[in-house]
Amino acid sequence: MKFAVTIVSPLNYVHAAAFTEIAETVHFALKSLGYDSVLTTEGNIPGRQHVILGSNLLPHYPLPIAPDAILYNLEQVDRDSNWFSPALIKIFKSHRLWDYSEKNVSAFKEYGVNIDHVVPVGYVKELTRIRFVKNPDIDVLFFGIMNPRRKSIIDQMSLNLKVGVINGTYGKRRDALIGRSKLIINIHYYEVKVLEMVRLSYLLANHCAVLSERSSEHDLDDLLEEGVAFSDYKDLANRARELIDSPDERAKLSKRGFEIISARSAIEYLREAVKTISN
Structure with missing residues (x-):
């Protein structure tokens, strides 16, 4: 075939x-x-x-x-x-x-x-390809279409963190920005809160430290719990600050996240x- x-x-x-x-x-x-x-x-x-x-x-x-x-x-x-x-x-x-x-x-x-x-x-091995800089200059990176519930969290984080926001940027340009970031944040667009596995899978395949809003798919949240820092919506900004202040925790998330996605x-x-x- x-x-x-x-x-x-x-x-x-x-x-x-x-x-x-x-x-x-x-x-x-x-x-x-x-x-x-x-x-x-x-x-x-x-x-x-x-x-x-x-x-x-x-x-x-x-x-x-x-x-x-x-x-x-x-x-x-x-x-x-x-x-x-x-x-x-x-x-x-x-x-x-x-x-x-x-x-x-x-x-x-x-x-x-x-x-x-x-x-x-x-997971396929060909998608592990992002190169990370030695000294990342972006604390938290968000990429996706903006709406009020996403903007609210980004505005809160921006008070004390260097936050990058991109939309409509893909491929090597987006990957280069990911490679400059300490943490990637995932915030649901819809209230239905289906987990964005399409987005998360590529990040985990590339050893990214990821913070995500909890989803309505509790089985997937549980599966990824050790490799993704999950948080309730209202706590996302504070959790981002904690993770930026804890390189060791980010490193553990990166390692375990890759192990979890590569087993799928x-x-x-x-x-x-x-x-x-x-x-």
Whole structure:
């Protein structure tokens, strides 16, 4: 079987790059399993089984996609999300669907959408690649789209810490900023609080010290507890200060976080997922 791992990439839409690391994870895992795989922005290459990331963009960017394409959803299911539309639900219902989150399975059922297989976010060695500077000059780095609940925490931290905030910066430029940072913070965008495993997995794969708001996925929080500093929303700013003042604790988080994520083999997750394709 030949694969094409597709990132839906509208012209001049920089945020499509947010899917790059997971696309690479799927691609390298498939190659490790012995399959022919290519990374692409095309949706219908003859003779290849497409796995498409960024399907939430399809209602606004009608990329022609193969009828048998698999849509791999990496977004949280939330009624308040501006991408969760009847048009997208129709697209999901017309294709085989993978999802990264068990929590999304029940949420999708409310809309009559069936998840064919849950493919958790896993680890491949090719994604351990960020280089860290000897003397980091950023205390806390946040990257993502801003909203009031995120801004409130960032404003609190900025009172006594050097905080970096980036949005729309990906790839090597973002990695360089991560490499200059002592701590990365993860703050949920939605009140539903689904854990951002897409974001966290890449950070942990690169030995980052991570502070995260607790999520509604208690099983995942428990799994990562030793490798991620979890905190309630109201305590995030104070916890960030504590971690900046404790290099030893950050080093322990970095070490244990990498151990935890590297045990989540993307190769094994894809091995099981591929078995379902012919079913």
